[in-house]
Amino acid sequence: MRWTVHGERPIYESEWVGLHLVDIELPGGERFEHHVVRTPSDASGTVVVDDDLGVLMLWRHRFITDTWGWEIPAGRVDPGEEPAAAASREVLEETGWRPLAIEPMGHYFPSNGLSDQTFHFFLARGAIRVGEPVDAFEAERVEWLPIDEVHRLVLDHAVLDGLSLTALSWSFTAGKLPIPQTP
Numbered sequence: 001m002r003w004t005v006h007g008e009r010p011i012y013e014s015e016w017v018g019l020h021l022v023d024i025e026l027p028g029g030e031r032f033e034h035h036v037v038r039t040p041s042d043a044s045g046t047v048v049v050d051d052d053l054g055v056l057m058l059w060r061h062r063f064i065t066d067t068w069g070w071e072i073p074a075g076r077v078d079p080g081e082e083p084a085a086a087a088s089r090e091v092l093e094e095t096g097w098r099p100l101a102i103e104p105m106g107h108y109f110p111s112n113g114l115s116d117q118t119f120h121f122f123l124a125r126g127a128i129r130v131g132e133p134v135d136a137f138e139a140e141r142v143e144w145l146p147i148d149e150v151h152r153l154v155l156d157h158a159v160l161d162g163l164s165l166t167a168l169s170w171s172f173t174a175g176k177l178p179i180p181q182t183p
Helices: 083-095 147-155 162-173
Strands: 004-013 018-025 031-038 043-050 054-062 067-071 074-076 097-099 102-108 119-125 127-129 141-145
Touching: 004 031, 043 083, 043 097, 043 162, 054 083, 054 147, 067 162, 074 083, 083 097, 083 102, 083 119, 102 162, 119 162, 141 147, 147 162
Parallel strands: 043 119
Antiparallel strands: 004 018, 018 031, 043 054, 043 074, 054 067, 054 141, 097 127, 102 119
């Protein structure tokens, strides 16, 4: 069943987020206003894997949820920028490593009942160390973790953000990262 949209009005807007009220009519005729979070930009993240080093990860604190967790390099897609270019740029800025050619793995809407934001995720096989991260405030640590440890972190709920969790889970289930054998 498709809902009918009769109109939309902004309540709050900034360069990062907008809150809108959308005039909705259900197929049965009921009509109401639904809150919608509009985002002016998408986000891109990259699973960077190296056969010898493992997976490039960031250990960081998120003040909004007051949680610590492991994340893949990720960030906002700038206006006019392609998601793949943003993914590559974010890896370099956040880690100091330049990813080798990246391949798209997918995209999704992390909260499509509330927001129009799109997350794009990519895979890079290998990276070249360029220097220190440009965005040093992004993470407390930047580390290459063994693939079996990353798999354990996903299962142990130590990867808490949706973009990282989805990209890593997809990488394992699609065979991009080997699933470790359990004893």
